[in-house]
Amino acid sequence: MHTFAFARRLAPVALAALTLAAASVSAQAAVAFNAFAFDSAVSTSGAFGGVNGIYGNGDVRLDSVSFNGQTLTQSGLQTVASTTIVLDDGIDVARGGHNLASGRGINSVADGWVGEGTATITPTSADLQSALANYNLTSIVVTREAPGLAIVDVSFANPTNTFFLWERGANSDLLVQALDDNGGVIGSYTVLRQNYTNTGIIVTTDNGSFLNNGQALGAIGFQTDTAVSRLRLASFSTDTINFNGPDYKILATAQPVPEPGSWALLASGLGVIAMLGRRRKIEG
DSSP, rough: OOHHHHHTTOOOHHHHHHHHHHTTOOSSSSOOEEEEEOOOEOOOSSTTTOOOOOOOOOOEEEEEEEETTEEEEEEEEOSSEEEEEEEEEEOOTTOOOEEEEEEOOOOOOOOOSSSSOBBBSOOOOHHHEEESSSBBBTTTEEOSSSEEEEEEEEEEEEEEEEEEEEEEEEEOOOOEEOTTTTTTEEEEEEEOGGEEEEEEEEEEEEEOOOEEEEEEEEEEEEEEEEEEEEEEEEEOOOOBBOOOOOEEEEEEESSSOHHHHHHHHHHHHHHHOOOHHHHHHHOO
């Protein structure tokens, strides 16, 4: 119901885009989304580290995420494996290019500490992929606010159910859709700007021809009840709805992660197995 209510608010151009996406909807059961908060542990090179060595004008490397009582380092995470620009029909008259851009930390080239993508206001799919295929939180997909749609498909090498999203500014919305192997939409979730958690990380990014100085990173995680490997990320700017140009980084767990309720069930099951094992030992 959430997706249908959202669609009714869209101007005709946005509705047409969603109609095209819906044309390939899979017969597979709908995927449900559940949001959660998580903590980000980061570090910098020091040379451009900024306040308390946590943020500044250089690279900001993600070292781990913590959520639901567990911590995952980079070895437990995966970056985006491929990125495709589906639609970008906005025009930035003042600065050139369309709505999508690729950003990275200002002075990050001089820093050279963590891998990153390119900075350009006329990105190809490969440019956006280079922005997402690393653990540098200053290397992001940028969306500007000109009227139009900016739709990007991303895929991960390993199907998973747990994703981590950072948004520069924590002031924009983003439509996230799960896709099946044929590109059919099998689930939708709208990340709202008021739902981000403040990470305490501030970044300044170079987007190819302009800078965004000193913006806070917001973060939100979401789990799907079925493991998926493909997501569609969409932003809209029309007369009736404005996502405010989300600028984002997205990562996923390397393997599916049980939901909190599943952890409790698993723990209780292991407890029963242990108890039965002790009983057999005593009886033996």
